Amino acid sequence: MRKYNGSSKLLLQPRRTEEVSRVLKYCNSRSLAVVPQGGNTGLVGGSVPVFDEVIINMASMKNVVSFDKVSGILVCEAGCILENLISFLDNQGFVMPLDLGAKGSCQIGGNVSTNAGGLRLVRYGSLHGNVLGIEVVLANGDVLDMLGTLRKDNTGYDLKHLFIGSEGSLGIITKVSILTPPKLSSVNLAFLACKDYSSCQKLLLEAKRRLGEVLSAFEFLDNQSLDLVLNHLEGVRNPLPPSMHNFYALIETTGSDESYDKEKLEAFLLRSMEGGLISDGVLAQDINQASSFWRIREGVAEALMKAGAVYKYDLSLPVEKMYNLVEEMRIRLGDSSKVIGYGHLGDGNLHLNISTPQYDDMILAQIEPFVYEWTSKHRGSISAEHGLGLMKANKIFYSKSRESVQLMASIKKLMDPNGILNPYKVLPHSLSYS
Template sequence: MLLRRTAPGVVGRLARGLSGGRPPRDDKFARVTQEDVQYFREALGAGGRLVTDREGLQAFNRDWLGNFEGATSVAVCPTSTQQVSKVLSYCNERCLAVVPQGGNTGLVGGSVPVHDEVVLSTSAMDNIISFDEVSGILNCQSGCILQALDTYLAERGHTMPLDLGAKGSCQIGGNVSTNAGGVRLLRYGSLHGSVLGLEVVLANGEVLDLWQSLRKDNTGYDLKQLFIGAEGTLGIVTGMSLLCPARPTSVQVSFLSCKSFPDVLHIFRLAKQHLGEVLSAVEFLDRESLVTALEHMPGIRNPLPDGTSPFYMLVETSGSSETHDKNKVEEFLAEVMSAGLLVDGALAQDTSQASNMWRVREGVTEALVRRGKVYKYDVSLPLAEMYALVEEMRERLPGDSIRVVGYGHVGDGNLHLNISDARGKERQEVREAIEPFVYEWTRERRGSISAEHGLGLMKAECIRYSKPEAAVRIMGAVKKMLDPKGILNPYKVLPRDVVHEGC
């Protein structure tokens, strides 16, 4: 039987209500007419693309998990900032709501329409403008695919400061707009530090030129930071300058198994001590995550003969001297073994083995989708309490069809809590056993209910679990200043009670 917990107060009710449905359409927004479509067609000219057919719109209306689906009648695909400016200026005047969309790989419903909003896709804005091999500064449009950028940089001895499982389809503009974290945040930090400059189109069509390629600029407020992680609610990012580090020539990957989560944390502490400057990623996954990946992802092999340990870790170093780095990793592994922390471990001997180790970790997300319905939560917590949430959820959600898994980034305290239901459909009793319990549990430990996925539609009404009232109020004021009519990505990020009427 599912255990339930009724949350006191309005916040808990709103959280459950939003996850179970969608907010009503705001009637202040105009509906798209044939005259609007004709204007978009003229504004795009010969270079842009306009999608109006039902079949073509399916990809724009639905997120890849199938959890969120809208009903737009038009997707506008500009090729230039000037075209974006024209479209937004017109939509602002007409009070047409607009949803910016990149690769549509988000997990919280931030990149798809809620109702009939116009979709503005950046997919055709995929030009690499310049790259300085001395400074490592890349200038590009927002529609560039992350993996394509990394391939381009690899040929020039550099790498992107961001790596995601969805790198083959996600776009850099969407990455910036959601402040995507990824598996190497431990090494390269967040995009707040890697983004040097932005070009942003505001709701009224004004182009805000913050596109500087400077490492240091201390002239007034750093306005570009407002748009990093704003999920397209304040403006649409059309171009950027990124600081790209030199590409490591020596990458060492080890896959370890251990008996407890405290052992995971102990190994992490030793990794920081022994690997220091070359440590680039420390990931963990529990046995349920490993089993799910092996069951549902063909071609993935268990790097270790033992598949029964409670916890597994992936530790990666990136440096410039293979002999030096291997020696450091071997010394680290020897220390971990002598401390009695390991059940088993393997050090990749070639790129094929290293790739398989990463496929185990990165394959968990897709494997969960293949198993059935998945309820996904992305939280930041103090490391000592990070896995306790998974254990409590298992107690709340018994049943043969339910599998609770935990994995994530030990290096930055980011837990991915996933509840998989092999029955394959949304069940209200499951949702009620999870929410708002997960958010309350996280708040009690002063954690964040969104470590890297953003708030989108899924968590817009839940922001107060992580932010004080004064902060939410100031965010609403910023939104009102930059988007007075509220046309940009409505119903997302901010709760309804702080969003102004507009129009």
């Protein structure tokens, strides 16, 4: 987005945990601020230096430490690139429970630090469920070995969760242990059209019930998103005959039986067509067609960048109210902007994006704080999977109570008394620096 410009003069690339520890010990003793950096693919400015923080870049810690083929437990260093881990596991007959558009550059340490969500959460759940252990270096340089490889462990407080999603503000994750499911051979993907949002919702409910154990993704986009992709990305075609559909859904199933799974999805589509839940649809016939379907969904962000300026919001909302916000925003902004909605419908996660020819403070003022107030009113989250970073640190109260944020700040102060770890991020300034 080029929204944030760092101004650090020093970038360090530690190769081992001990080096991270020595750097933090030194910085802590002199109250020098640091910013940990993974693949730098975040969207909320969580990994940019704000003033002159020392950058600790994890790219050199990129080894797989161990992989247990019986349990499917992978232990690796924080700087491993997600796509490399996906390939490594694929060779072993396993899959990462996490997959997202930025996989080519994002790092697993950054994924865990930001509690990344992505495309497969509907099937495998969040990183709080899949990460079995971490090794983390605290602000004072102490190395906390919580690198367990056990599925169950109820001995004391499960401290690793504090670090999952804390965006590097409580410690720097150096190693990760993660439970990976066996790779199932049969993957099927359907690209479907729905006439209205209510049909999308009903389709989700039916998919959960009838595809139950094989459902592995349920994504949606509106026709404005599709138009943007068709207009701005090369080589992308609409898989459905041109006709006015308002919504599109991608349903992916992953199972262990090719012919049965395909049959099951086909039966589901037929039923949904007859019941009027979908108005058209096509099943990917091969892996190339499947990746061309995914290209549409994953290409929305890229198309937005090419279209001009973009105001991005990543919201969790109760599924039944989710699209109302897009419609209200359209009325509010009128012809000045394109308002598009897409995202992980299966998880109640809306990516609301507003596209304009160039940035305009007047438009921003019409969007914010309205979008946050609306989300808060419906008990949603103003950051479903992107985190708060620099961008939304001061907006945390829209989603969390004063008491909760106060406790977060107390824990931050306890664990990082000199405030050296990723300052100006996650927590509001009023609490961090009082």
